[in-house]
Amino acid sequence: MSSSSSSSLYRRLHGLFAQNHKVTVKLKTDNPKTTSLIKSIKPTSKLPPKQQLQTIVDNFKKSSESPEFRSHYGNYLTAIHLLGNNSSAIEDIFDHQKQYPEISNEFFVIRLILLYGTAKMHEQARKLFDEMPNLKCQQTVFSFNVLLEACIRAEKYDTVRELFRDLPEELSVVPDVVSYNTFIKALCKAGSLDYAVSVMDEMENQGIKPDKVTFNTLSKAYNESKKFSEAEDLWLLMQKKNVVADLGSYSFRLRVLVANNKVNEAIELFEEMGKKDIIPNAFCYNMMIKMYVDDRNWEEAKRWYDKMVENGRYPDNVTFEMLISFACDKDNLDFALELCKKAMDSKIHVHDATMQRVVNGLAEHSKLEEEKELGPNHLRDTG
DNA sequence: CTAGGGTTAG
Numbered sequence: 001m002s003s004s005s006s007s008s009l010y011r012r013l014h015g016l017f018a019q020n021h022k023v024t025v026k027l028k029t030d031n032p033k034t035t036s037l038i039k040s041i042k043p044t045s046k047l048p049p050k051q052q053l054q055t056i057v058d059n060f061k062k063s064s065e066s067p068e069f070r071s072h073y074g075n076y077l078t079a080i081h082l083l084g085n086n087s088s089a090i091e092d093i094f095d096h097q098k099q100y101p102e103i104s105n106e107f108f109v110i111r112l113i114l115l116y117g118t119a120k121m122h123e124q125a126r127k128l129f130d131e132m133p134n135l136k137c138q139q140t141v142f143s144f145n146v147l148l149e150a151c152i153r154a155e156k157y158d159t160v161r162e163l164f165r166d167l168p169e170e171l172s173v174v175p176d177v178v179s180y181n182t183f184i185k186a187l188c189k190a191g192s193l194d195y196a197v198s199v200m201d202e203m204e205n206q207g208i209k210p211d212k213v214t215f216n217t218l219s220k221a222y223n224e225s226k227k228f229s230e231a232e233d234l235w236l237l238m239q240k241k242n243v244v245a246d247l248g249s250y251s252f253r254l255r256v257l258v259a260n261n262k263v264n265e266a267i268e269l270f271e272e273m274g275k276k277d278i279i280p281n282a283f284c285y286n287m288m289i290k291m292y293v294d295d296r297n298w299e300e301a302k303r304w305y306d307k308m309v310e311n312g313r314y315p316d317n318v319t320f321e322m323l324i325s326f327a328c329d330k331d332n333l334d335f336a337l338e339l340c341k342k343a344m345d346s347k348i349h350v351h352d353a354t355m356q357r358v359v360n361g362l363a364e365h366s367k368l369e370e371e372k373e374l375g376p377n378h379l380r381d382t383g
Numbered sequence: 384c385t386a387g388g389g390t391t392a393g
Contacts, residue, residue, distance in 0.1 A: 073384050107385040145386050178387045216388045248389045255390060286391055318391050
């Protein structure tokens with residue numbers, strides 16, 4: 001273990017490559033009906049694309065006769081992915097659902113509205129929403145909120161603004177905290193951060209207290225636009241309003257401190273989490289490690305990694321990327337290799353380029369070992 | 384998976 005000869009290094013490299021090629025992607029197919037749906041495109045792959053689509057649509061309609069099939073959200077999501085951007089095919093199979101009794105169940109319709117959003121079909125989402133009374137389906141603040149969310153997924157932020165302003169009055173629906181949070185999210189995504197913050201006051205005027213989701217949504221937006229001092233103010237406001245911070249709130253806060261290299265405050269915050277029984281996740285440990293990696297402080301970065309493992313938080317791809325690169329920088333190839341092996345054992349994907357650095361480093365190292373073994377004469381000849 | 388927030392590195 002003490003001195004690694006070149007031959008043992010090469011054995012390790014071979015092991016590394018052998019495992020590296022075993023990366024597989026597993027398709028999520030827990031439902032047998034979904035599997036058959038996916039399989040249905042294969043036999044028809046020689047057909048023109050138009051007929052392939054028709055096969056999927058027909059297959060889906062046929063499967064829809066089973067209540068069991070209709071109860072699985074995943075089937076509808078799979079259909080959307082299979083049909084891609086063919087909106088008329090998606091509309092066709094969703095319209096087909098109107099003949100089944102579930103269409104009078106608000107939660108069933110909610111799924112379809114959300115899926116329309118995922119497929120970026122906000123107009124169809126709106127149409128289905130408007131049809132709810134005719135379909136003998138209850139229309140509450142739940143479906144209103146989902147319609148807003150569908151428009152966000154379709155990236156129609158102006159539509160969210162219009163709906164939020166006009167619909168509640170039209171339908172006598174009273175917006176709740178989720179409605180406001182969704183509205184704020186849309187404003188953040190549209191870049192109207194100042195307006196989004198002002199909606200908090202509007203909420204309170206309506207007697208709705210901003211909650212941790214409100215603060216986390218705004219905090220995320222401030223983070224993304226690098227407005228760290230505003231994020232700081234928001235954190236203070238959150239304490240002032242006695243909104244209890246959760247793991248997400250602490251994570252955003254930690255990110256701000258690390259971005260500004262406030263080492264002591266970051267450590268303090270991390271300890272505060274422990275006192276409040278909030279268990280730091282891999283992200284929190286990654287932030288601490290990143291802080292020291294940026295500082296080029298190998299000892300502390302390694303110490304936080306050890307702490308992460310001791311506390312049973314599994315290192316993820318980000319942990320490995322950061323530490324393997326840093327270990328290579330520090331010429332600590334044994335540790336780099338150890339991390340590579342650990343990543344592969346845990347089936348965590350590390351970029352080829354990062355792996356390559358380790359392999360190159362080891363190859364270089366073993367060449368030097370060989371040259372040492374060959375003696376100083378050889379070195380003199382080449383140098 | 385019967386509505387809303389969840390970040391890093393490359």
